[in-house]
Amino acid sequence: MVKAANTRGTTPGTPPRTRILVVGGGYVGMYTALRLQRKLKPELERGEAEIVVVAPDPYMTYQPFLPEAAAGSISPRHVVVPLRRVLGRCTIVIGEAKAVDHAKRTATVTTLATEEEGAGAVEITYDELVIAPGSISRTLPVPGLADFGIGFKTVEEAIGLRNHVIEQMDIASSTRDPAIRDAALTFVFVGGGYAGVEALAELEDMARYTSRYYHNLKPEDLKWILVEAQGRILPEVGEQMGRYAVRELRARNIDVRLETRLDSCEDRVAVLSDGSRFPTRTLVWTAGVKPAPVLATTDLPLNERGRLKCNARLAVEGVEHAWAAGDAAAVPDLTSDEPGAECAPNAQHAVRQTKVLAENIVASLRGAPMQEYAHKYAGSVASLGLHKGVAHVYGRKLKGYPAWLMHRAYHLSRVPTLNRKARVLAEWTLSGLFKREIVSLGSLEHPRAEFELAAGGGRPANGSKDQSAAGPKEGPEEQSADGSPDGPKGT
Numbered sequence: 001m002v003k004a005a006n007t008r009g010t011t012p013g014t015p016p017r018t019r020i021l022v023v024g025g026g027y028v029g030m031y032t033a034l035r036l037q038r039k040l041k042p043e044l045e046r047g048e049a050e051i052v053v054v055a056p057d058p059y060m061t062y063q064p065f066l067p068e069a070a071a072g073s074i075s076p077r078h079v080v081v082p083l084r085r086v087l088g089r090c091t092i093v094i095g096e097a098k099a100v101d102h103a104k105r106t107a108t109v110t111t112l113a114t115e116e117e118g119a120g121a122v123e124i125t126y127d128e129l130v131i132a133p134g135s136i137s138r139t140l141p142v143p144g145l146a147d148f149g150i151g152f153k154t155v156e157e158a159i160g161l162r163n164h165v166i167e168q169m170d171i172a173s174s175t176r177d178p179a180i181r182d183a184a185l186t187f188v189f190v191g192g193g194y195a196g197v198e199a200l201a202e203l204e205d206m207a208r209y210t211s212r213y214y215h216n217l218k219p220e221d222l223k224w225i226l227v228e229a230q231g232r233i234l235p236e237v238g239e240q241m242g243r244y245a246v247r248e249l250r251a252r253n254i255d256v257r258l259e260t261r262l263d264s265c266e267d268r269v270a271v272l273s274d275g276s277r278f279p280t281r282t283l284v285w286t287a288g289v290k291p292a293p294v295l296a297t298t299d300l301p302l303n304e305r306g307r308l309k310c311n312a313r314l315a316v317e318g319v320e321h322a323w324a325a326g327d328a329a330a331v332p333d334l335t336s337d338e339p340g341a342e343c344a345p346n347a348q349h350a351v352r353q354t355k356v357l358a359e360n361i362v363a364s365l366r367g368a369p370m371q372e373y374a375h376k377y378a379g380s381v382a383s384l385g386l387h388k389g390v391a392h393v394y395g396r397k398l399k400g401y402p403a404w405l406m407h408r409a410y411h412l413s414r415v416p417t418l419n420r421k422a423r424v425l426a427e428w429t430l431s432g433l434f435k436r437e438i439v440s441l442g443s444l445e446h447p448r449a450e451f452e453l454a455a456g457g458g459r460p461a462n463g464s465k466d467q468s469a470a471g472p473k474e475g476p477e478e479q480s481a482d483g484s485p486d487g488p489k490g491t
């Protein structure tokens, strides 16, 4: 281990500097750092404070826009916010916190450079810790899931899935084998929260539109299945609107299976608890989230679900100088009548918590009184595809076009920076005037494939015809079916 270069107070005569370390560059990490750099501007300018943000990616992802990015309504680069641009007064370290020893006020961090140099992780010391690594997909020990499933939490997954779906349509259109065609056109989504429902609804809408450009595919040929273990979907919009969403999806021929679980997906066959079996090449897993693994490597207190135990001031319980919010934090819900209720892991709480979090850090540094976080859940909006939606906000229930409009207006108001708002609005306006984009750019994921072929290496196994979004490659029979030079063409 080497010490971070930027060790405080090393130059004689310089004042001691308070270093605030922010772990995570998502909602909580970015918004907290943004607010801190505004509030602490004088201290930052005088060199009395320093904010260091450690994040694996140089951008924050606005996750509620991922379904629209998958549908092609928003470009991937407009779903993300560049950290270096918005956090101009912070030091950005692109890396991953591997462990945190709060007793020693030290985080162990790996970066691309440490991996390349083989020098081992660096230790970053701090005075105040904001720990906000969010959550990851909560998987279950379902046979085959780790091999064939794909999540829907990152921009890479969303765009990979879009390319994959269109590619499956290309495969189905060019194969003569009905079994391959059937599996290619079967799309299974597990989990009926907003991530799963919105992703399925947007992709189905996009694929339905795209199918009109294929001479031998009809929208009815595509089979979309939503598997949900509970008896309802979209709990965020309430029971009545959840029932409406089920009706709306079923009216589009989407097979919504409630009180059903995925039992296995070995050999690319999704087997459900109701006994049905679906050969498929697309299995999207959005059945909940669990706290980021780094939390387990800290000496901070966790609750039984692995979230950081926090109080309503967003301070980690039982220790000093550690703060948390968002998906990683178990924050008491002061507005709930239920004893012991915690704030749900969603953006609505995450964003509002950052305000209190940053204010409290500044207050603690300046010896001022702190505030408590209390926000009554306002309800939610969800898109069910272009011009379709469902909403339940402040007791008002909306469905169809008005709900979809509200969904767009709400998220446009929430996406960070004026720059992103303008770009997203321009894209929506243009896509209203012109036809939808229907291409798969899966080959972007393998930019060297053509050159390797030209250089005599032959097309690599993961060549431009990507099938990896939902698992490893098929056997030789299927590879020839997807349009390789020797494969059968047309039907």
Ligand SMILES: Cc1cc2nc3c(=O)[nH]c(=O)nc-3n(C[C@H](O)[C@H](O)[C@H](O)COP(=O)(O)OP(=O)(O)OC[C@H]3O[C@@H](n4cnc5c(N)ncnc54)[C@H](O)[C@@H]3O)c2cc1C
Pocket: 023, 024, 025, 026, 027, 028, 029, 054, 055, 056, 057, 060, 061, 063, 064, 065, 066, 067, 095, 096, 097, 098, 132, 133, 134, 135, 152, 153, 154, 194, 195, 292, 294, 325, 326, 327, 328, 345, 346, 347, 348, 349, 350, 381
């Ligand atoms: C598809 C989708 C749609 C959604 N739609 C909605 C919606 O409509 N409304 C709503 O309220 N909520 C929605 N959510 C949930 C919402 O996005 C999350 O609740 C919110 O992002 C939580 O913020 P966070 O900062 O805690 O975590 P995140 O925003 O996930 O940020 C965590 C960050 O920490 C980084 N990180 C992880 N581990 C480490 C480490 N070891 N070191 C350094 N950095 C690390 C991650 O890479 C990430 O950048 C949606 C989520 C998804 C996936």
